[in-house]
């Protein structure tokens with residue numbers, strides 16, 4: 001009681017529960033889900049140009065989180081791209097998603113384009129996704145505060161795929177909601193309809209990522225340890 005008024009303060013365990021629910025909803029990939037932006041390494045890349053690209057990409061990711069309110073006002077997402085697999089694109093996107101949940105309690109949803117399309121098809125068969133039918137699931141994807149669309153460009157493009165993406169991306173654009181993409185190619189190189197590419201271009205700041213496979217590099221250094229265990 002203060003000034004004759006009652007103030008309701010949420011208890012810590014309820015706040016924790018809300019945060020846990022947000023993480024569950026976000027569905028970050030298992031391998032990357034606990035990773036923080038601060039742990040993204042920039043000195044792990046061999047060449048000077050990749051070190052520079054990774055430093056820039058990290059700086060952009062950190063500042064994006066800091067300036068998130070302005071980014072939302074300007075409906076600005078990010079588009080992380082590089083030709084090389086395993087170079088850290090998804091890691092950066094997940095790092096941003098985790099930071100937004102932790103800092104602002106943002107509602108974030110992570111999905112790969114292939115998984116998204118598979119799940120939509122799954123609902124056509126009368127099955128639900130987390131209790132949602134087709135229109136409810138599409139509505140959730142169209143209206144989530146931040147959508148992380150991982151690996152755009154890997155899916156096989158058909159008329160249906162173009163229609164589905166157009167519906168989602170156009171609705172998110174009209175609602176001024178931000179989307180964060182990762183891809184193995186530049187926006188212009190995507191095989192999607194021009195109306196989709198034009199909308200993506202209009203809604204993101206493109207971020208060139210390093211061209212170096214850190215996934216294989218980490219595997220090789222793990223294998224040195226594993227060799228010691230297996231050949232002892």
Ligand SMILES: Nc1ncnc2c1ncn2[C@@H]1O[C@H](COP(=O)(O)OP(=O)(O)OP(=O)(O)O)[C@@H](O)[C@H]1O
Pocket residue numbers: 031032035039040041042044054084085086087088089090091092151182183184214215218
């Ligand atoms: N800069 C980095 N610092 C630490 N770990 C990294 C870095 N870049 C990548 N990794 C690790 O390497 C693995 C592959 O990274 P990630 O999945 O982000 O690559 P990607 O660019 O999205 O690859 P793909 O094009 O195949 O989707 C992950 O385990 C990730 O944590």
Ligand SMILES: [Mg+2]
Pocket residue numbers: 089090091150151182
């Ligand atoms: Mg990836």
